[in-house]
Amino acid sequence: MSANTTSREYTIKETAALTGLPASTLRYYESIGVIAPIERGASSGHRVYGEDDIDRLMSVACLAATGMSVSDMRKYVANVPLGCSAAQDQIELLAAQKERLAKEAKQIALRRRYVALKIDYWHAVEAGDDERAELIGASALELADEMKKIGKA
Numbered sequence: 536m537s538a539n540t541t542s543r544e545y546t547i548k549e550t551a552a553l554t555g556l557p558a559s560t561l562r563y564y565e566s567i568g569v570i571a572p573i574e575r576g577a578s579s580g581h582r583v584y585g586e587d588d589i590d591r592l593m594s595v596a597c598l599a600a601t602g603m604s605v606s607d608m609r610k611y612v613a614n615v616p617l618g619c620s621a622a623q624d625q626i627e628l629l630a631a632q633k634e635r636l637a638k639e640a641k642q643i644a645l646r647r648r649y650v651a652l653k654i655d656y657w658h659a660v661e662a663g664d665d666e667r668a669e670l671i672g673a674s675a676l677e678l679a680d681e682m683k684k685i686g687k688a
Contacts, residue, residue, distance in 0.1 A: 545584040554592045556599070561592070569595060569609050602639070603632050638685070645682045649675060 551558045561582075564570045570591060573582040584592075591612070598608050611628050614621035652675040659668035 542586040545589065547582050547584070550582075550584040550589060550592065553589055554596045556592060556596050564595065564605075567605065567609065569605060569612055601632055601636060603628075607632065642682070642685055645678065645685060649678050649682065652678060 545553065547558045547561055550556075551561060554561075556564070561570075565573055565582075570588070573584060573588060575581065576583045595608060595612065598611060603611070607628050611625060614624050614628075652671055656668055656671040656675060659665075659671055
């Protein structure tokens with residue numbers, strides 16, 4: 536490779552396709568400081584994304600996919616250049632997100648159990664098994680109460 540090889544440049548449309556982030560989200564993230572301002576083409580004034588921008592945006596897209604808040608993403612991205620001195624902050628941000636995801640996974644598991652109970656309930660109704668339908672209905676109510684408690688926690 537020669538020393539004067541330039542990296543590829545991408546339009547906002549190409550960047551959106553590569554990262555999975557809509558162009559509107561790319562502009563929004565730039566406007567609120569989740570990502571640094573993007574260079575503009577000299578003649579067109581349009582955003583021109585480089586390889587480094589794509590790499591950073593892929594990381595941001597992964598954080599967004601976890602459901603991380605925009606505020607936390609902004610903190611995370613701001614900490615990256617600080618390296619080791621920001622490691623504890625990064626760990627805390629990611630650990631908090633891990634906990635949010637664990638709570639969300641528990642809520643989803645409960646919802647799946649609730650749906651399964653309701654399917655069993657309607658199978659019992661269809662079969663004319665009123666006793667079984669009543670038992671399943673009671674279980675579904677208990678599970679609904681549990682779901683409410685977890686939703687508030």
